[in-house]
Amino acid sequence: MRRLLPPLTGLVMLAALAIVFLVVPTEADMGIVQRIFYFHVASAWVAFLGFFLVAGASAVYLWNGSPTADRLAYAAAEVGVLFCTLVLVTGPIWARPIWGVWWTWDPRLTMTVVLWAIYASYLMLRAFGGGDAALGRYAAVLGIVGVLDIPLIVVSVRLLRGIHPAVLTRQEGGTGLVDPWMRVGLLVSALALILLAAWFVDLRVRGARLDDEVAALRRELDARRGEVA
Amino acid sequence: MRDALAILAKDLRIEWRTREGISSVFVLGVLLLVVLTVAQDPSPETAPTLAPGVLWAAFVLTGLLAVQRGFLLERENDCLAGLLTAPVDPGAIYAGKLAANVVLLAVMQTVVVPLTGLFLHLDLIPRLPALLLVCLLGNVGFASLATLFGALATRVRAREVMLPLLLLPLLVPLLIGAVEATRAVLVGGLAGASGGLGVLAAFDVIFAVAGWLLFAYVVRD
Amino acid sequence: MDGPPLRAEGLARRFGGMPVLTSVDLAVDAGEVVVLLGPNGAGKTTLLRMLALLLAPTGGRLLLFGTDATRAPAALRRRIGYAGHEISCYPDLSGAENLAFYARLFGVSEAAARIARLLTWAGLDGAGRRPVRAYSRGMGQRLALARALLHEPDLLLLDEPFSGLDPEAVERLQQQLLELRAAGHSILLATHDVERAAPIASRLAILHRGRIAWVHDGRAADAAVIVAAYRAVVAERV
Numbered sequence A: 001m002r003r004l005l006p007p008l009t010g011l012v013m014l015a016a017l018a019i020v021f022l023v024v025p026t027e028a029d030m031g032i033v034q035r036i037f038y039f040h041v042a043s044a045w046v047a048f049l050g051f052f053l054v055a056g057a058s059a060v061y062l063w064n065g066s067p068t069a070d071r072l073a074y075a076a077a078e079v080g081v082l083f084c085t086l087v088l089v090t091g092p093i094w095a096r097p098i099w100g101v102w103w104t105w106d107p108r109l110t111m112t113v114v115l116w117a118i119y120a121s122y123l124m125l126r127a128f129g130g131g132d133a134a135l136g137r138y139a140a141v142l143g144i145v146g147v148l149d150i151p152l153i154v155v156s157v158r159l160l161r162g163i164h165p166a167v168l169t170r171q172e173g174g175t176g177l178v179d180p181w182m183r184v185g186l187l188v189s190a191l192a193l194i195l196l197a198a199w200f201v202d203l204r205v206r207g208a209r210l211d212d213e214v215a216a217l218r219r220e221l222d223a224r225r226g227e228v229a
Numbered sequence B: 001m002r003d004a005l006a007i008l009a010k011d012l013r014i015e016w017r018t019r020e021g022i023s024s025v026f027v028l029g030v031l032l033l034v035v036l037t038v039a040q041d042p043s044p045e046t047a048p049t050l051a052p053g054v055l056w057a058a059f060v061l062t063g064l065l066a067v068q069r070g071f072l073l074e075r076e077n078d079c080l081a082g083l084l085t086a087p088v089d090p091g092a093i094y095a096g097k098l099a100a101n102v103v104l105l106a107v108m109q110t111v112v113v114p115l116t117g118l119f120l121h122l123d124l125i126p127r128l129p130a131l132l133l134v135c136l137l138g139n140v141g142f143a144s145l146a147t148l149f150g151a152l153a154t155r156v157r158a159r160e161v162m163l164p165l166l167l168l169p170l171l172v173p174l175l176i177g178a179v180e181a182t183r184a185v186l187v188g189g190l191a192g193a194s195g196g197l198g199v200l201a202a203f204d205v206i207f208a209v210a211g212w213l214l215f216a217y218v219v220r221d
Numbered sequence C: 001m002d003g004p005p006l007r008a009e010g011l012a013r014r015f016g017g018m019p020v021l022t023s024v025d026l027a028v029d030a031g032e033v034v035v036l037l038g039p040n041g042a043g044k045t046t047l048l049r050m051l052a053l054l055l056a057p058t059g060g061r062l063l064l065f066g067t068d069a070t071r072a073p074a075a076l077r078r079r080i081g082y083a084g085h086e087i088s089c090y091p092d093l094s095g096a097e098n099l100a101f102y103a104r105l106f107g108v109s110e111a112a113a114r115i116a117r118l119l120t121w122a123g124l125d126g127a128g129r130r131p132v133r134a135y136s137r138g139m140g141q142r143l144a145l146a147r148a149l150l151h152e153p154d155l156l157l158l159d160e161p162f163s164g165l166d167p168e169a170v171e172r173l174q175q176q177l178l179e180l181r182a183a184g185h186s187i188l189l190a191t192h193d194v195e196r197a198a199p200i201a202s203r204l205a206i207l208h209r210g211r212i213a214w215v216h217d218g219r220a221a222d223a224a225v226i227v228a229a230y231r232a233v234v235a236e237r238v
Helices: A005-023 A032-064 A067-099 A107-128 A135-163 A180-228 B002-018 B020-038 B047-085 B090-119 B125-154 B159-187 B190-219 C044-051 C073-077 C095-106 C111-121 C137-149 C167-182 C194-200 C223-234
Strands: C006-015 C018-028 C033-037 C059-064 C080-083 C155-159 C186-191 C203-208 C211-217
Touching: A005 A032, A005 A180, A032 A067, A032 A107, A032 A135, A032 A180, A067 A107, A067 A135, A067 A180, A107 A135, A107 B159, A135 B125, A135 B159, A135 B190, B002 B020, B002 B047, B002 B090, B002 C095, B020 B047, B020 B090, B047 B090, B047 B125, B047 B159, B047 C080, B090 B125, B090 B190, B125 B159, B125 B190, B159 B190, C006 C044, C018 C033, C018 C044, C018 C059, C018 C186, C033 C044, C033 C167, C033 C194, C044 C059, C044 C155, C044 C186, C080 C137, C095 C111, C095 C137, C111 C137, C137 C155, C137 C167, C167 C186, C167 C194, C186 C194, C194 C223, C203 C223, C211 C223
Parallel strands: C018 C211, C033 C186, C033 C203, C080 C155, C155 C186
Antiparallel strands: C006 C018, C006 C059, C203 C211
16 A cells, blocks of 8 residues: 555646646636646645644544654644645735735635644644653644634634625635536646645654654663663 | 632732732733834824734733743742642643633733723723623633643743744634724624624633643643 | 552653663552662652652553552542652742642641641741741751641652751651651652661662662661662662
């Protein structure tokens, strides 16, 4: 299964690229730039999934202290922030030609930025929280609280829309996906990115386990050296 | 929950005894109010629109410091070990500390809110009960997360920067709700604030419960 | 909940991947003073914190009063008194206020009377009203001991109680511990100070490299013998 992942990812990615750039018709209103939408939305889905994975792995870790769960939570956060960054980068690239501005505080964008910030704070905690063995537990608490925050973010940013009338409305879903190939394009892109993310997460988890094993071996070595001398 | 009350009483007694915490929180709150307002140089017409944002920015920043202090108190002489060797449920410790933080914030607000009315040309008297409600809900929400992460932050490295780093993104819904509710209250009264109040109430419930359940994982090794 | 105060079997603790305690077997019977010796860094504090239910073991079993420590921790906490490295008393409250607070948490009945008696016993009568911040080190440690005894625990766990005390205070503490033993309390005392602990010990154990390396099972042990054995273990000639 694991060995299939890279080639499978490659294949689906090629398929996605083919569909998005060759098969799907050019969107009427927005032109060629709209093609970025497929990867933009797919990245957003992956970023969200990543969040739930962090929370799930965190909960498992708190429940049974499994080191794999801990590594999985960390890896999911790293990959999640990567895709969240992609969303925030592809968004403005798409927005500028269409809306004329790089950025706006409409609900979805605000939500994505806050999500990114929560991811980033998780990584900060992991990176700079010090060597305390309990850090995994603390990060797990953050992971769970973060996912609980999501529904609140969704509801509260809608409040913003109510106050400041939406300057620009997103035009996908309703007006966008007229051609069935567009829907296919989105789904295949999503699948491609999910596989890619899964591959990255797997690599990170295995890397983390190797790191831990090396550290344990080093300690063993130091202890033995101490004994002999 | 008798234990929670005991802890609340103890925290308040310590704050009252030294008055260091209370006074620094007061002064800081007022300072932030002044700085945030003056820097924007508002005219009497635009001033009222600044109030909600300025108020809650001041409250959050002050709250961050108050919470950090609160846990520093427990670190001194390792008082936390004393608490944990007692037959006290960690959830009760959380509840007691949360209540103490809410009280501290409320005390600060009794000074800062009227001053805001003064500095920003607002007539607050008719709005006071409604404002009280918004402040209460906002305080509980803030304290519910701040107490949990305050305890967490004192146990990791880089703790001074870690608390705001972890808390601020999570507090966004609270801030949006609180600022929106405050704005609605200042303009028309409680009726228009239902959206913001709803967010605040949901925030309070979700994170008070989550904090209560998760606190044990933060303090118990 | 009736059984010997303490039975530790194969207790282990790692931090991250680092093992601090490998396998500790220890027993404390009723009315004993067991002294745990070991150089700094041997893991005495870690072990004591585990016994005080502040830290969960990563291996092994702990039985307190015949009950598995992972069950009914609250009930067990009522029967244990712990005084660690730090005094665990709030510096801005007075000694009496600190004791009153802990009395509330432990559900001590007739708290006021008990606090007054303890303060007198600890020689802190006058200082009871002053903030703990103003206490000398010796006073602070006496207050910590009073706090540990507040709820009349059956088992007392003390971490380095002699550190920083002048000879008079040491003698006084030794006397108090013997009194407590005579009154039926069990005491486990961790220290690196062999000379001061030996005179009051019913039994001695040495913690070394995460295990109990040596136990002297007997009363009125000869201090010189113990000191020699201790030095031998630490120098690894055993």
